[in-house]
Amino acid sequence: MMKTKTIQYFIWLCLACALVSCKDKWADHLGDGDAFDQKTLYDVVTSDANFSAFTELLEQSGYAEALKASKNYTLIIPNNAAIATAKMQYDFADSAVVRSFVGYHLINSIYNVHEGTDTVRALNFRNKYVEFTRGELDGIVPISQNLIASNGLYHVVNQALEPLQNIFTLVNSQFSETAQVEAINSFDTLYTEDDLIYFKSSPVWIAEVRRNMTMENKKFTYFVVDDENFDSEYAKLQPFFATPYEEGNTHRPDSTTTFFTKKALLRDFIVEGALDESDLIGELQSISGTRFHLDPANIISSHKASNGIVYRVKRIEYALADQIKEIKVVGTQPIGYKQNDKRGNIFFRDKRDVNGLPYTDIQIYDHKVTAFYAKYRVAGMNVVKYKVYGRAIMGLAGDPQTATFTQYVHFFDRTLTSVNEPDLYKKPVINSEGNNDTRMAYEVQPLNHEEVYLGEITQDQFGNQLLLVMSNGTGPIILEYLRFVPIVQ
Structure with a gap:
């Protein structure tokens, strides 16, 4: 009997040591957090006066219950100074804005900040990605990092993360009056039949062009050109996409010469990957395989998007032999x-x-x-x-x-x-x-x-x-x- 009790005691001792060891290793892996805090992420936010402004937004957002749950999350907490600045940018009287803002700072699963790692993209509650890159969060250096709660990690920032627009939304908000963006929006067709309004958006257009402007799990570089350049490139391509379908055909708007010409041209303004200006020197290739060169002198401005970068440029010239493919x-x-x-x-x-x-x-x-x-x-x-x-x-x-x-x-x-x-x-x-x-x-x-x-x-x-x-x-x-x-x- 004594022998059995001795064996049981030894087993319990080994298990206790293993638990302590695992706990230490997890803390070492995550960073400079203290011993495991029994507070949930919700408790962390609501118990610290420095986070009172974010607490108010959290309660309004509807995400508070998630931070009480046992599932592991990463929370990026803007302090009161960060929220004060954000209030000058966002209308927090709008509940949709509040939910979007708070959700942008809440991430499924655990992501620690580490200065030595390459970029890790973490999906937040708004289906956008926060980039953890060499000690920064979307370019922001946290003032505290890798702090441990019972249901995850939290990092404190004195500058709120900026919810970025995807490429499609960005070009519509900033360059809506250009011929190029007008062409993009023309693919979403509204027409009336028997006093009913129908919406038609071609699945071919969505698959080949629009999806690349909206998807968040990949990055793209997008170019918006001057109207003169867009119109001349369109005129050059049009004869090669001639169809017998009448323009303005409400039942088959996706079978006209205009449809195919615009779709082909708009594919050539998208390049896979988020390219810095230094990457634009040399030959580029669009998602459709068209090769082209961009004169750096033609770059007017650049704009960061949630899924890449948008360049407003004067012109891009394509060789017809590259556009009409084998x-x-x-x-x-x-x-x-x-x-x-x-x-x-x-x-x-x-x-x-x-x-x-x-x-x-x-x-x-x-x-x-x-x-x-x-x-x-x-x-x-x-x-x-x-x-x-x-x-x-x-x-x-x-x-x-x-x-x-x-x-x-x-x-x-x-x-x-x-x-x-x-x-x-x-x-x-x-x-x-x-x-x-x-x-x-x-x-x-x-x-x-x-x-x-x-x-x-x-x-x-x-x-x-x-x-x-x-x-x-x-x-x-x-x-x-x-x-x-x-x-x-």
């Missing part, structure tokens, strides 16, 4: 076939070429169907002439096809009518020999790893172009990709 159609992504009962003859292959480089392709073999085809869609073709190139590799070890064969590329012609689908795919082209034709012949030779020039096709309106890759008789089809290179001056 398009690649991947062989492993067909949208259909001549018939759907040949899945056993269709192979999506992962291979390596003779140089050991990996590639993927489609092979359709032994299908026994005359003029079998795979159908593809070329997305977003501009109104321009394209040179067409293809890459198809065969004859490697294990390939069933080892002899030269020919396959054909046919393009959909919207002017034709027929009940036989292949008869719709006879759009005029220039073949590889420079002659007028209704298809491009693609001769695939053994172990040829180079692209093959197939010919030229002219796109007469902006949008998608359907095509068929068709077998010669019952022969095979092999395709890694087709590449469409625009011919622009």
